[in-house]
Amino acid sequence: MTAQQIKFVKDSLQAAVSAGAAFNMNPMAILAQAAFESGWGTSNLSAKYHNYFGLTAYGASNPYWHGGKVTVKAAGYSMDFRRYDTTENSFLDFARLIRNGYRSAWLVSNDIGAYAKEIAYSPYISELNGDDREVYRSSLIAIERTVRAIMEMITNPS
Numbered sequence: 407m408t409a410q411q412i413k414f415v416k417d418s419l420q421a422a423v424s425a426g427a428a429f430n431m432n433p434m435a436i437l438a439q440a441a442f443e444s445g446w447g448t449s450n451l452s453a454k455y456h457n458y459f460g461l462t463a464y465g466a467s468n469p470y471w472h473g474g475k476v477t478v479k480a481a482g483y484s485m486d487f488r489r490y491d492t493t494e495n496s497f498l499d500f501a502r503l504i505r506n507g508y509r510s511a512w513l514v515s516n517d518i519g520a521y522a523k524e525i526a527y528s529p530y531i532s533e534l535n536g537d538d539r540e541v542y543r544s545s546l547i548a549i550e551r552t553v554r555a556i557m558e559m560i561t562n563p564s
Contacts, residue, residue, distance in 0.1 A: 425501035436515075443460045444460075459496065461500065475489055522543045
């Protein structure tokens with residue numbers, strides 16, 4: 407584990423716990439997905455705009471996302487992504503989205519293997535964008551193990 411991974415867990419744990427409590431979802435699944443999607447909090451979207459999950463700026467605003475967006479230009483196209491006021495709002499909006507839009511994954515969030523499979527093989531992942539469903543699934547499981555190891559280290563220092 408790296409210093410950045412430890413920092414990410416320390417900085418994001420409370421947001422994951424709050425989102426998990428608000429939407430009855432496993433905070434470890436939320437934290438693992440945030441780590442994967444944001445490169446452990448190093449992505450431009452997470453560092454500048456508090457968007458830890460790569461959520462696009464489509465749909466109606468809600469209590470956590472107030473409609474702010476940022477346009478990201480890539481080779482040949484651009485996409486609008488959600489801009490959040492706080493890290494916690496990003497985590498809450500993500501958990502809300504999973505509960506409301508990806509119920510099969512939400513229902514099994516307490517089993518990281520089942521959750522990873524459900525979310526990786528759902529419309530959340532877009533193979534058109536070059537996503538690899540199996541890599542996504544296995545990465546979430548591995549990242550969750552790293553998060554658990556970091557939490558153990560933090561709570562039980564030698």
